Amino acid sequence: xxxxHTRAVCAAMTATGALLLTGLSGSANAGTADSDSxxxxxxAAAETLRTADTTGAVLDAMRRDLGLGRGQAERRLANEAExxxxxxxxxAALGTGFAGAWVRGAESDTLTVATTDAADVPxxxxxxxxxxxxxxxxxxxxxxxxxxxxxxxxxxxxDAPVWYVDVRGNTVVVEAVxxxxxxxxxxxxxxxxxxxxxxxxxxxxRPLYDLRGGDAYYINGSTRCSIGFPVTRGAQQGFATAGxxxxxxxxxxxxxxxxxxxxxxxxxxxxxxxxxAANSNWTxxxxxxxxxxxxxxxxxxxxxxxxxxxxxxxxxxxxxxTVQQLNTSxxxxxxxxSGVTRTSVCAEPGDSGGSFIxxxxxxxxxSGGSGDCSSGGTTFFQPVNPILGAYGLxxxxxxxxxxxxxxxxxxxxxxxxxxxxVYQAGDxxxxxxxxxxxxxxxxxxxxxQPPNVPALWQRV
Numbered sequence: 001x002x003x004x005h006t007r008a009v010c011a012a013m014t015a016t017g018a019l020l021l022t023g024l025s026g027s028a029n030a031g032t033a034d035s036d037s038x039x040x041x042x043x044a045a046a047e048t049l050r051t052a053d054t055t056g057a058v059l060d061a062m063r064r065d066l067g068l069g070r071g072q073a074e075r076r077l078a079n080e081a082e083x084x085x086x087x088x089x090x091x092a093a094l095g096t097g098f099a100g101a102w103v104r105g106a107e108s109d110t111l112t113v114a115t116t117d118a119a120d121v122p123x124x125x126x127x128x129x130x131x132x133x134x135x136x137x138x139x140x141x142x143x144x145x146x147x148x149x150x151x152x153x154x155x156x157x158x159d160a161p162v163w164y165v166d167v168r169g170n171t172v173v174v175e176a177v178x179x180x181x182x183x184x185x186x187x188x189x190x191x192x193x194x195x196x197x198x199x200x201x202x203x204x205x206r207p208l209y210d211l212r213g214g215d216a217y218y219i220n221g222s223t224r225c226s227i228g229f230p231v232t233r234g235a236q237q238g239f240a241t242a243g244x245x246x247x248x249x250x251x252x253x254x255x256x257x258x259x260x261x262x263x264x265x266x267x268x269x270x271x272x273x274x275x276x277a278a279n280s281n282w283t284x285x286x287x288x289x290x291x292x293x294x295x296x297x298x299x300x301x302x303x304x305x306x307x308x309x310x311x312x313x314x315x316x317x318x319x320x321x322t323v324q325q326l327n328t329s330x331x332x333x334x335x336x337x338s339g340v341t342r343t344s345v346c347a348e349p350g351d352s353g354g355s356f357i358x359x360x361x362x363x364x365x366x367s368g369g370s371g372d373c374s375s376g377g378t379t380f381f382q383p384v385n386p387i388l389g390a391y392g393l394x395x396x397x398x399x400x401x402x403x404x405x406x407x408x409x410x411x412x413x414x415x416x417x418x419x420x421x422v423y424q425a426g427d428x429x430x431x432x433x434x435x436x437x438x439x440x441x442x443x444x445x446x447x448x449q450p451p452n453v454p455a456l457w458q459r460v
Contacts, residue, residue, distance in 0.1 A: 045085040045455030046078040048448070050298040051359045053398070057290045057318060058357070061310050065320040065345075068106060073308075076107045077359040080307040083111040085455035086127050087304055088425055088439025092458060094120050100138045100167025101129075103306040111304075114138075114170060134170040136195060141165045142327060144172050144195045149329055149338050151189035157331040160185050161205055164328035164342055166197075167305055173325075175201040203370040203378065205330050215289055216255040216314060217276075219246040219263075226314060226353035228365030229297060229384055230284035231275065231393040237284040238277040240387045240395075242353045242365050243268030244334070252276055265391055269335030272367045272382040275391050284396040288312055288355045296398045298360035299448075300384055301456065302326075302441040309343055309358045311366060311381075313351025316373045321345035323358075330380050332368055340364075340380040346373040356381040362395060388443050389422035395443050419444045428460070435460050 046052070054077055062073040080103060087101035090113050099114035111129040115121070116137050124131035145165050159181035163174040172195055176182035182198040215227050225245035231238055243266045246252070250263040260282055266274035278284070287294035290312055303309055303323050310320040321344035328342040343356070347369050356363040364381035371377020388395055413432035420443065423429070427438040429450065436450035436457040450457035 043453070043455075045081040048453045048455045049081045049301055049359060049361055050296075050398075051077040051081050053296050053298060054359045055290070055293060055295050057293050058295060058310055058320075058359070061318040061320045062308060066106075066308060066322075072107050075109075076308055079103070079108045080304060080358070081301075081455065083108060084301065084304045084307075084440050086111060086129060087113060088456075089458055090124060090127060090129065091425060092437055092439065093123060096137055096139060098138055099134050099136060099141075099170060100165075101304060102168055103304055108307065112168075114167065136170055138165070138167065141167075141170070141172055141195065144189075144191045145327060145329070147189040147191050148172070148174070148185060149336075151185055152329065152331070152336045155185050155188040156181070157185060157336060158204075158333075161331040162201070162203070162328065162342070164325040166325055169197065171195065171197045174198050175203065177202060177204065205332060205368050205370045205378070205380065217260055218253045218257070219250050221251075221253065226366075228353060228355055228387075229288070229362050230286070230396040231388065232284055232396060233275075233277070233391070233393050236277050237282060238264070238275055238393075239284065240273070240275050240365060240384060240391075240393060242367060242382060243272045243274040244367075245274060245353055246276075254282070267390075269332065269337050271339060271386070272337050272365075273387040273390060275387065275393055286396045286398045288357060290318055295357065296360050297357065297362050297395065298398050299445050300362045300388070300395055300443045302383070302385065303358040303361065303363055307358055309345060309356055309363055311343075311345045311347060311351070311354055311356050311379065313347060313354040313366065315348045315351045316346065319346050319373060324378075328380060330368065337367060337380075337382070339386065340367055340382055343379050343381065344376075345379045346371060346377040347379040348372045360398075385422050385424075385441050385443060394420045397445055417444065417450055419446050419448070429457075 059070050059073045062068050083103045091098045094115055097115045097117040097120055101113045104110050113124045113129045114132050114134045118133050121131040148163050159178040160176040166173045174182040179198055216224055218224050227239045228241045231240050246263045247266050248263050252260045254260045261276045261278035264275055264277050286297050305323050307323050309323050312318055325342045328340050329338040352366050354366045362384045364383040367380045367382045369379035415431035417429040417431040422443045423438040424441045429436055431450045437460050440456055
């Protein structure tokens, strides 16, 4: 948290496959019109997620931190959008055999999808992805990690502070300063040892106080944190932020020391989430502040393991890296926080609470980490979609009915799909008399009706 005071892999059938913008999106299988005429054009994932709207500031940070040219950075973001859509479709198709997915390469031009069943390899390759057969399904790894989370409630984890599902290694990793502490956690959890790998590490993640991802704000006139993402709740405007920044009822002032709002809800530890309702003097905007430039926020589609991600903070500015693991748990001095994302992005005290963004897609708010931006480090963020879902918030975005690049609005034919709802991969909705399955976690935006966005929804 960042706030300061003022399957060993079983090598089997594999095949190479590059991510092609027309080959991985799955758009051709998104469904056809109910007429004899040609089906309407559906947008590629990169269009839906508006990767072309990524600002020069983000691309420059990717150049500096990932060693990419501007064209490479633009292609990487487009490829990552297509990879997420393809991985979502394969997850739905493979069912219980699905064991995770990740991208690799400077331009994220190779998507690897793991499965526990060799019979799935042709289906994976048919989507242009690289296939690997492993021992454990993602569901099995997630279940093992959940048992560790439960055991951590009554087992000391200060010397085994981090554990996560590592889809590339097909295992659950426990990072420990003292391996004995990791063994104690495993014993308490009753997890099968072939599912887990203990990795010795000297890192002790800690809170980094006084942060600001976008604009600074102050809590009760003293502690300083940063706005994660502007949101609305009905007519009420406000912002999502880290839970460690304040408790329900705490008052806030803006960076200009003008009265701003009040914390409405906060959870920390366990999660690291909160939201602040602003007074009528403050207006939510669809931007993240980057050194005076506005970085557009167009949605909140969850990035894939290996995808690029950037962070904005008041101490070190913009820094980029990659998503290392989803579904991570980390123990701070105050307690364990679960469900965070582990990244290779650096951060320092004063950077906490800042926005994590991939292209134009909001990812989460900075929680904590270890290391620094001179020697490198690891930073964790609280995903934004759970914050939105928990508190009934709507992310403020540049996407709206009639916006340039909006996929269009076919009207309101009815169904259970609703703009503003947070959907997770696997969720099903109805729309226009058809049923659709969610491929990537996101908050539904106006114009993102299921028929329009095959990167996010699949007709079933």
